[in-house]
Amino acid sequence: MSHKIAFGTDGWRGIIADDFTFDNVRLVTRAVAAYVNSQGIGQRGLVLGRDNRFLAEEFAQAVAEELIKQEIPVYLCCGASPTPVTAYAITLRKAAGAIMLTASHNPPPYNGFKFIPEYAGPALPHITKEIEENIRRLQAGEPCDFYKLEPAEGRYGHLIEEKSSQICDCSEFSPFEDYVGQVSEIVDLEAIRRAGLKIVIDPMYGAGIGYLEHILGNAGVETEVFNNIRDPLFGGTLPEPTGKSLTELKNRVKVGGAHLGLALDGDADRFGIIDSNGEYITPNQFLPLLYYHLLTVKNWRGPVARTVATTHLLDRMAGKYGQRVFESPVGFKYIGQNLLEKGCIIGGEESGGLSIKGHIPEKDGILAGLLAAEMVAHHGKGLTAILQDIYTQFGQLYSERLDIHTTPELKTAILEQLKTFAPGKLAGQQVVEKITLDGIKLVLADGAWVLIRASGTEPLFRIYVEANSPEQKKQLQEEIKQLLNLN
Numbered sequence: 001m002s003h004k005i006a007f008g009t010d011g012w013r014g015i016i017a018d019d020f021t022f023d024n025v026r027l028v029t030r031a032v033a034a035y036v037n038s039q040g041i042g043q044r045g046l047v048l049g050r051d052n053r054f055l056a057e058e059f060a061q062a063v064a065e066e067l068i069k070q071e072i073p074v075y076l077c078c079g080a081s082p083t084p085v086t087a088y089a090i091t092l093r094k095a096a097g098a099i100m101l102t103a104s105h106n107p108p109p110y111n112g113f114k115f116i117p118e119y120a121g122p123a124l125p126h127i128t129k130e131i132e133e134n135i136r137r138l139q140a141g142e143p144c145d146f147y148k149l150e151p152a153e154g155r156y157g158h159l160i161e162e163k164s165s166q167i168c169d170c171s172e173f174s175p176f177e178d179y180v181g182q183v184s185e186i187v188d189l190e191a192i193r194r195a196g197l198k199i200v201i202d203p204m205y206g207a208g209i210g211y212l213e214h215i216l217g218n219a220g221v222e223t224e225v226f227n228n229i230r231d232p233l234f235g236g237t238l239p240e241p242t243g244k245s246l247t248e249l250k251n252r253v254k255v256g257g258a259h260l261g262l263a264l265d266g267d268a269d270r271f272g273i274i275d276s277n278g279e280y281i282t283p284n285q286f287l288p289l290l291y292y293h294l295l296t297v298k299n300w301r302g303p304v305a306r307t308v309a310t311t312h313l314l315d316r317m318a319g320k321y322g323q324r325v326f327e328s329p330v331g332f333k334y335i336g337q338n339l340l341e342k343g344c345i346i347g348g349e350e351s352g353g354l355s356i357k358g359h360i361p362e363k364d365g366i367l368a369g370l371l372a373a374e375m376v377a378h379h380g381k382g383l384t385a386i387l388q389d390i391y392t393q394f395g396q397l398y399s400e401r402l403d404i405h406t407t408p409e410l411k412t413a414i415l416e417q418l419k420t421f422a423p424g425k426l427a428g429q430q431v432v433e434k435i436t437l438d439g440i441k442l443v444l445a446d447g448a449w450v451l452i453r454a455s456g457t458e459p460l461f462r463i464y465v466e467a468n469s470p471e472q473k474k475q476l477q478e479e480i481k482q483l484l485n486l487n
């Protein structure tokens with residue numbers, strides 16, 4: 001059964017051949033075309049990227065055909081392209097934006113469709129709302145008088161770089177080298193070279209294959225790579241670089257005596273980092289590590305952008321250095337905006353996305369991995385050891401996210417309950433602040449906090465807790481589950 005086409009936290013996602021069909025992909029493409037044409041920028045063209053999933057090339061071809069019918073030039077990225085690379089290509093071509101076909105870290109039956117506007121970061125809700133409205137009009141057969149939906153007779157757009165009748169001459173548009181040049185400007189590759197590192201890389205069969213190994217290999221790093229072939233089944237797992245899914249990377253780092261393990265998700269916009277001791281470094285640990293590195297080693301000064309679900313350890317650091325914190329709903333689109341508009345030097349989120357000043361406002365797992373290598377190279381010790389120094393200065397926080405599977409009925413019931421959810425105390429601490437940017441966040445007198453929100457990408461409720469001790473964390477999780485009848 002087909003569902004309504006909607007752009008969630010990060011694009012439209014659907015099950016291939018159920019709702020992610022060629023017809024629907026063409027429909028959404030026409031809606032995007034209508035949007036860029038309504039902005040008067042369609043003639044600048046759209047970059048088109050895709051990951052390594054089933055039928056990726058064929059879906060990309062369908063998108064290209066539709067865009068060309070709307071007289072929108074297409075810059076088709078050669079082969080699989082990571083989301084940050086597709087986004088960066090917008091700036092290279094001064095394009096009107098990009099379409100990225102990917103379901104990121106979702107299971108194999110899924111595919112997805114992201115629209116990345118001209119500013120090279122995820123589309124903001126007012127843009128996706130317009131696209132959704134265009135979809136509705138097209139489905140209803142309503143006239144759209146502000147743009148042309150049918151090709152004018154005898155006039156077609158063209159595929160830029162196209163020299164033959166094939167839709168893609170791949171060798172002619174590869175943003176690989178330019179992107180590598182861009183991140184090489186940001187990362188201190190000389191420090192990495194001097195450190196003589198060994199790094200194990202797991203691109204999780206995704207679109208990021210080839211990037212980290214190329215850049216680090218050229219910087220003299222001894223690399224070991226696995227899961228670096230195209231497999232739309234992702235080796236039987238999910239292409240999501242979490243502590244649970246990176247068991248082989250942990251083992252290889254430990255057994256091989258490597259300094260670091262670096263993983264990417266299916267479209268390489270998220271990172272997964274393993275320290276030399278085989279321990280997973282969570283994004284809530286890595287973001288403060290990086291902010292601290294930017295403040296103390298690179299000597300940058302500026303605010304930080306984080307989502308409601310992301311660690312407040314960043315706030316403690318920002319406070320010490322007299323910097324502001326911009327808190328937003330979940331979704332990198334908001335962080336990207338704060339990077340662009342508020343001069344933030346780092347923006348990141350708990351789910352494993354980050355970018356920094358000087359780069360595109362799109363999350364980039366490749367850049368994150370390179371910066372992890374820079375940190376290890378600079379400090380001459382593992383990330384866990386650097387983290388200990390940070391905890392000594394700023395105190396340690398314990399955070400965890402619980403994902404609760406839900407049915408549409410349960411989801412409605414919980415959302416209803418959340419409207420009036422206002423406990424005065426949790427785990428014996430007074431609730432001192434209620435934040436309703438995204439779900440309900442309750443901040444306690446001692447700085448601990450809980451957040452309950454519905455996922456925008458999966459049929460899940462998420463309970464996030466950050467506490468001052470493991471015991472407090474457990475107690476808060478139990479209390480919330482009990483209060484919401486989720487046991």
Ligand SMILES: O=P(O)(O)OC[C@H]1O[C@H](O)[C@H](O)[C@@H](O)[C@@H]1O
Nearest residue numbers: 009010331332351455456457458
């Ligand atoms: O918690 P969700 O709504 O499922 O979103 C989780 C994540 O999904 C995608 O990866 C988005 O790009 C992220 O910005 C977001 O944090």
